[in-house]
Amino acid sequence: MITQGRxxxxxxxxxxxxxxxxxxxxxxxxxxESTTWIELPFDAYHNAPICQLTRLDGKKKLYDLFGCIYGSxxxxxxxxxxxxxxxxxxxxxxxxxxxxxxxxxxxxxLKDGLDARREFWWITRMPFSSTDWADLTTxxxxxxxxxxxxxxxxxxNEINVDTLAIAAARVEVFVVNRRQEDxxxxxxELALVESTLNRKGMR
Amino acid sequence: MSTRSLAVTEQIRSAMxxxxxxxxxxxxxxxxxxxxxxxxPDANVVLTNYFNHTYMPDLxxxxxxxxKRDERPIFLRNDLRPEATERDVRxxxxxxxxxxxxxxxxxxxxxxxxxxxxxxxxxRVLVTDVVSLADMATxxxxxxxxxxxxxxxxxxxxxxxxxxxxxxxLLTPHDIERLAQSATPPxxxxxxxxxxxxxxxxxxxxxxxxxxxxxxxRSAELLRLxxxxxxxxxxxxxxxxxxxxEVELRVLIPYLxxxxxxxxxxxxxxxxxxxxxLERLEELGNALAEMDVTPLVVPNLETWTGKRAQxxxxxxxxxxxxxxISASMLRTADFEMEDESELAGLNRGDSFxxxxxxxxxxxxGPWRLFIASDARRLKGRTASAAxxxxxxxPLISEFALDSVDLRGLSRRIYVGAEGSGDVSSDVVRIxxxxxxxxxxxxxHVRRPDDDEKLGNLNVDFTEMTVTAGRxxxxxxxxxxxxxxxxxxxPSDFSAxxxxxxxxxxxxxxxxxxxx
Numbered sequence: 145m146i147t148q149g150r151x152x153x154x155x156x157x158x159x160x161x162x163x164x165x166x167x168x169x170x171x172x173x174x175x176x177e178s179t180t181w182i183e184l185p186f187d188a189y190h191n192a193p194i195c196q197l198t199r200l201d202g203k204k205k206l207y208d209l210f211g212c213i214y215g216s217x218x219x220x221x222x223x224x225x226x227x228x229x230x231x232x233x234x235x236x237x238x239x240x241x242x243x244x245x246x247x248x249x250x251x252x253x254l255k256d257g258l259d260a261r262r263e264f265w266w267i268t269r270m271p272f273s274s275t276d277w278a279d280l281t282t283x284x285x286x287x288x289x290x291x292x293x294x295x296x297x298x299x300x301n302e303i304n305v306d307t308l309a310i311a312a313a314r315v316e317v318f319v320v321n322r323r324q325e326d327x328x329x330x331x332x333e334l335a336l337v338e339s340t341l342n343r344k345g346m347r
Numbered sequence: 348m349s350t351r352s353l354a355v356t357e358q359i360r361s362a363m364x365x366x367x368x369x370x371x372x373x374x375x376x377x378x379x380x381x382x383x384x385x386x387x388p389d390a391n392v393v394l395t396n397y398f399n400h401t402y403m404p405d406l407x408x409x410x411x412x413x414x415k416r417d418e419r420p421i422f423l424r425n426d427l428r429p430e431a432t433e434r435d436v437r438x439x440x441x442x443x444x445x446x447x448x449x450x451x452x453x454x455x456x457x458x459x460x461x462x463x464x465x466x467x468x469x470x471r472v473l474v475t476d477v478v479s480l481a482d483m484a485t486x487x488x489x490x491x492x493x494x495x496x497x498x499x500x501x502x503x504x505x506x507x508x509x510x511x512x513x514x515x516x517l518l519t520p521h522d523i524e525r526l527a528q529s530a531t532p533p534x535x536x537x538x539x540x541x542x543x544x545x546x547x548x549x550x551x552x553x554x555x556x557x558x559x560x561x562x563x564x565r566s567a568e569l570l571r572l573x574x575x576x577x578x579x580x581x582x583x584x585x586x587x588x589x590x591x592x593e594v595e596l597r598v599l600i601p602y603l604x605x606x607x608x609x610x611x612x613x614x615x616x617x618x619x620x621x622x623x624x625l626e627r628l629e630e631l632g633n634a635l636a637e638m639d640v641t642p643l644v645v646p647n648l649e650t651w652t653g654k655r656a657q658x659x660x661x662x663x664x665x666x667x668x669x670x671x672i673s674a675s676m677l678r679t680a681d682f683e684m685e686d687e688s689e690l691a692g693l694n695r696g697d698s699f700x701x702x703x704x705x706x707x708x709x710x711x712g713p714w715r716l717f718i719a720s721d722a723r724r725l726k727g728r729t730a731s732a733a734x735x736x737x738x739x740x741p742l743i744s745e746f747a748l749d750s751v752d753l754r755g756l757s758r759r760i761y762v763g764a765e766g767s768g769d770v771s772s773d774v775v776r777i778x779x780x781x782x783x784x785x786x787x788x789x790x791h792v793r794r795p796d797d798d799e800k801l802g803n804l805n806v807d808f809t810e811m812t813v814t815a816g817r818x819x820x821x822x823x824x825x826x827x828x829x830x831x832x833x834x835x836x837p838s839d840f841s842a843x844x845x846x847x848x849x850x851x852x853x854x855x856x857x858x859x860x861x862x
Contacts, residue, residue, distance in 0.1 A: 170431055177401040185398040186371070190425040190449075193366040331402035331438040338403060344396055 168227030513559020712838030727810030755783030
C-alpha cells in the first residue's frame, strides 16, 4: 500500500481527510480550471491557513479549495466541495450552514471595513433539496439559514438586508456529473487554449 | 535523509503554512527552483505564473544541448496520491513532464504498483518529489574528491545533470538512493569494472528515457576507455554519433585530462574531438582554466576549424627580465579581456595548448599564438612591420601561393591567379628578373591538402594575423600559416602539432606543483 508517510507536515488537522472528499475536491478543481477562467491552487489539506475564513462569532471556517476567478481585479473564490454519491444524507443540512457562513464571513469583512468580494461556491455530484432548487441561493433562503438553523453565525448581530443581498449574490450551487470530465478538453488541449487566450496574463 | 532534504522540506513546509498566496507560491517555487538548479546548473529555470494548476506547469526547465534548445515542464503537486497521479501521468504524458510532489512518496524501489507501472509505460514522464531531488543533489552529503581535487564520481555528476532532462518513471527516495549508488564506484579510486558498468547501465535504462540512457552509457564507456580499462574502441561505444552535451564536456574532459593513461590515448581524444568543435572547447573556458588541453587539441588539429590566428610576442619568454604578460599588454594588442585572472594561465613558458579568455592559446619560443573560432575575437595589431619577401619565401614553399603584393623601392607588383592556382614560380621569375627589395604586407596561401572550397588563408604581417575564408580552416593550417608570421624569430611549433606522448604539464597537476 502506498502511504504519504514520510513528511505529512502540510496535512491539516482541521478537517478529516476522507477519500470521497478529496476526490470531490479534485474533480471540482479540474472542472473549474478547465473553464480557463478559474484557478484553485490551494486546498484545505495542504494550505489550511489560507483556506480559512472568520465569521462574526470568531469561528474559523475551512473551505476545501481557494483560488480566484480571473478578471481585473481577480475575484477570490472559495469552494465547498461535496462528494456525496446518493440522494439524502446530510447535504441539505450542511448547505444551511454554508449559507450562514457565507453571510457571516461577508458581514465580518464589511465590519472590518474591507469588502473582499469573496464568492462561495457549493460544488456537488448529487442534487439536494430539489423541491426548493430555484430558491437555494436567494437572500430569503440565506435569511432562513441564519434565523432558523445557525443563529450563532450572527453573534448577536442583526441581519443587515444590504449585506444579505450582497452575500446571496456571491453564492452559487453547481452539480457536476462524474462523466462531465469525459467531455472536457484534455490538459494538453487546454494548455494550447490558454496559451492563446492568456486569460491569466503573461506567463 | 540528507541535510539538504531536511532543509528543503522545512522551507516548503514554512511557505505552505502562510496565509498569503504570494508567499506560498514564491516560497515553494524558490525552494524547488533551487533544487532544480543544483542538479542542472546549465539549465535555465523559468517560474510561470501558475501554481499547482491542472494543466499549466509551475516551472519550465530550459537548456541548450549542443546548440539545440530543449525544455521540460514541471508540474508541482502536493502529493502523489495514486489515483490523481495516475490521471496526471495519463493526461500530461504528451508534454513529457516532470510531475513533482512537494511531499516524498515512501514506496520501496522494488515495489510494483499501478502508478509505477503506468509511469514507466508513459516513457518520458518523470514522477518524483523534492526530497528525491535534494537527495540526488547531495547523495553522500559531502562531495567526494581525490587528492588532485577532481570529482571522484563523474558518472554521478552526469546522472544528476540528466535527471530532470531525461529521467522517467516513478523515482522515490529509495529509487534515487539506488541510482546514486549505481553511478558511484563503491570505494574511492575503484575502477569502473564490467560489473559496475553493467549495473549502472541497467539502472540507467530503467530510470532514463532511451536517448538519455544511451548518452550515459556512452559517457561510461568513454571513461572506461580513457582510464585504460577497456581496449575495445569506438565501435563498441553506444550512441557513438552526435555531439557531446555541454554537461558531458564539462564533466568528462577535465576528468580525463588529468589522468595520465587517458592523456596518452590519442584515439580517445580523436573520438571525443569528433563529437565537439573548437567553438565548444572555447565555451568550456572556465571548466578548463589552467589546464593543458594539448592531448585533446592535437589529434583534432586537422578536423577542427577556426577562423583566425594571431601571433604576439610573449614577453614572459625573456628569462632574464622575468617580465610577465599583463592585461595592458593584451589590451595594446586589441584583445578583449574578460577575466584578468586568466592571465596566470598565460604566464607559463611551456609549449602546450590551453584555453585562456575563451581563446585557444599556446606559446612557442618567443611567440604566443591565439586561435579563435570567431574572427571578431582577434582584432589584430595595426602597425606591425611588413615582411621582407626574401625572408619569407623559403617558408612559403610548403604552401600554394594564391597571391602576393610585392612592394619594391621602385616597383610594385601584384601577382595572382584568376582562380586558385599556385603563383610561386611566377614570383620566383619576377624576383630574379627585376632587382629590388620587396616588402610584403599580405600573402594568400593554401596548404596543398586543404579543401579548396574553404578558400585560402590571408596572412597579414601588419596585423600579425592569419584569417581563414568563410568556411574556416583547420587549426593545423592556421598554425602552419602563423609560422610565416614568426619569420623574424623562427620558432619550433612542432610540440603543438605533433601527436606524441603527452605527459602532464606541471601547471595542471597540483600535486607536482606543491611538491
